[in-house]
Amino acid sequence: MSRLQIHMFPALQDNYCYLLHDETSDKTAVVDTPEVAAIERALADTGWRLDYILNTHHHWDHAGGNAELKTKTGCRVVGPKADTARIPGIDIEVGEGDEFRLGDSVARVYDTPGHTRGHIVYHFADDDAAFVGDTLFALGCGRVFEGTPEQMWNSLKKLRDVLPDTTRIYCAHEYTQGNARFALTVEPDNAALQARAVEVDGLRAAGQATVPSTMGVEKATNPFLRPDSPGLMAALDMTGADPVSVFAETRRRKDHF
Numbered sequence: 627m628s629r630l631q632i633h634m635f636p637a638l639q640d641n642y643c644y645l646l647h648d649e650t651s652d653k654t655a656v657v658d659t660p661e662v663a664a665i666e667r668a669l670a671d672t673g674w675r676l677d678y679i680l681n682t683h684h685h686w687d688h689a690g691g692n693a694e695l696k697t698k699t700g701c702r703v704v705g706p707k708a709d710t711a712r713i714p715g716i717d718i719e720v721g722e723g724d725e726f727r728l729g730d731s732v733a734r735v736y737d738t739p740g741h742t743r744g745h746i747v748y749h750f751a752d753d754d755a756a757f758v759g760d761t762l763f764a765l766g767c768g769r770v771f772e773g774t775p776e777q778m779w780n781s782l783k784k785l786r787d788v789l790p791d792t793t794r795i796y797c798a799h800e801y802t803q804g805n806a807r808f809a810l811t812v813e814p815d816n817a818a819l820q821a822r823a824v825e826v827d828g829l830r831a832a833g834q835a836t837v838p839s840t841m842g843v844e845k846a847t848n849p850f851l852r853p854d855s856p857g858l859m860a861a862l863d864m865t866g867a868d869p870v871s872v873f874a875e876t877r878r879r880k881d882h883f
């Protein structure tokens with residue numbers, strides 16, 4: 627079995643960026659390219675040589691460093707098949723059900739449209755790690771910029787259905803504390819959420835990251851994965867409503883929070 631090493635580091639204001647290193651083959655990838663200087667520092671710190679960029683979606687804080695890094699390192703760019711025109715330098719197009727191999731480490735790709743038209747998630751099942759970009763955040767989800775609430779809910783539901791509870795969720799931003807504030811407004815009686823909000827405040831006060839979380843924790847505490855929970859429906863005065871409507875209302879409230 628492969629062993630995937632994950633080196634996490636901050637970039638820009640509140641992005642997280644990840645170097646992935648497959649020990650057996652000595653291959654290295656970076657998940658998204660928010661900031662070239664931060665990625666170059668991480669490569670210097672680890673001594674790894676960049677072979678691939680794995681893009682989740684086209685936004686500048688995810689693909690903005692593609693061209694420069696590709697020129698400097700000769701790496702190849704992997705990105706969503708559904709959005710090739712907006713992924714600078716794309717070489718390898720992947721979508722739902724495809725596999726990407728970083729040496730012996732294998733990622734399964736899922737299409738998760740909603741935040742953007744073409745957004746993908748990379749799941750390294752053997753390593754219990756998923757890189758979810760701006761689709762799922764710790765205690766939150768991405769804004770629905772290009773898709774519909776129904777599309778976004780289907781993407782989140784897919785992740786909820788396919789990723790085991792033990793999966794470490796590596797998202798692209800440190801938004802957890804603000805997300806917790808909002809989550810408590812729609813699920814005030816969720817004890818697991820209350821406990822987690824306290825834990826998140828403690829981590830942030832100590833200057834520590836709240837990422838990664840796990841799918842099990844998200845399922846229990848993230849309102850955007852819980853539109854079918856009776857407590858959330860009741861708090862929104864939507865008892866009996868369908869999950870899409872409950873998700874849409876939750877997202878709408880967060881947009882105005």
Ligand code: ZN
Nearest residue numbers: 683685741760
């Ligand atoms: Zn984005």
Ligand code: FE
Nearest residue numbers: 685687760798
């Ligand atoms: Fe982003």
